[in-house]
Amino acid sequence: MKVWMYLVYLAVSIGLTIWVARALSRNGLVFLEEVFADERLAAAVNSLLVVGFYLLNLGYVTVAMKHRDSVSSTSQAMEELSLKIGLVLLVLGALHFFNVFALGRYRRNRLRQLATHPPIAPIGRLPVPPGPYGAHPAGPYPTVPYPVGPQRGTAPHGTAQASTAPHGTAQPGADGPGTGSPAR
Numbered sequence: 001m002k003v004w005m006y007l008v009y010l011a012v013s014i015g016l017t018i019w020v021a022r023a024l025s026r027n028g029l030v031f032l033e034e035v036f037a038d039e040r041l042a043a044a045v046n047s048l049l050v051v052g053f054y055l056l057n058l059g060y061v062t063v064a065m066k067h068r069d070s071v072s073s074t075s076q077a078m079e080e081l082s083l084k085i086g087l088v089l090l091v092l093g094a095l096h097f098f099n100v101f102a103l104g105r106y107r108r109n110r111l112r113q114l115a116t117h118p119p120i121a122p123i124g125r126l127p128v129p130p131g132p133y134g135a136h137p138a139g140p141y142p143t144v145p146y147p148v149g150p151q152r153g154t155a156p157h158g159t160a161q162a163s164t165a166p167h168g169t170a171q172p173g174a175d176g177p178g179t180g181s182p183a184r
Helices: 002-036 039-063 074-114
Strands: none
Touching (some): 002 039
C-alpha cells in the first residue's frame, strides 16, 4: 500500500510541477519582457527561472516523500497523500509569489531610475530678489513684488547710474555704503 501511495504522490507532484512550470514560463515571458525591456534577456531569465523552479520543487517533492509510519488502510494513504500534495502546492504558490514580488521590485527600481530626468528642459529662471546680501524677507513672501524688467539705477549694459530711489533704500548697482556690487 505504501509503495502505491509513493507512486501516486510522485506522479501527481511531478505532473503538477511540469504543468505549473509551463504555464508560468509561457505567461511569464510577457511580464519578463516588460520588466527587462529586452527580449533576449527576458527569454534567458525565463529559462533560468524554469530550471530553478524545477530544481526547488522536485527537490522538495523527493525530500517530503518519506513517511515513517506504516500505511495500513486506503483512507490513511489518501490522508497522507493529500497532505503531501497540499504541501507541494503551497511550495509552488510560494515560489510563484516570491518570483513575482522580486521581479516587480526590480521593475519598479528600473522605472524609478529611468524617471529621474525631467520630461522637458526648464524655460527660464526666477528673478533674484533685490536687496543687500544676506537679507531675507520677513515673511514667507516678499512684501514688494520683484521687478521683471530693467532695474532702476542701472544702465542698459549693466553699468551703474545714480539711484533715483527714496532716501534710505538701497538699489542694486547703486553707489552707496553697504550695497556692494550686484550678484550675477
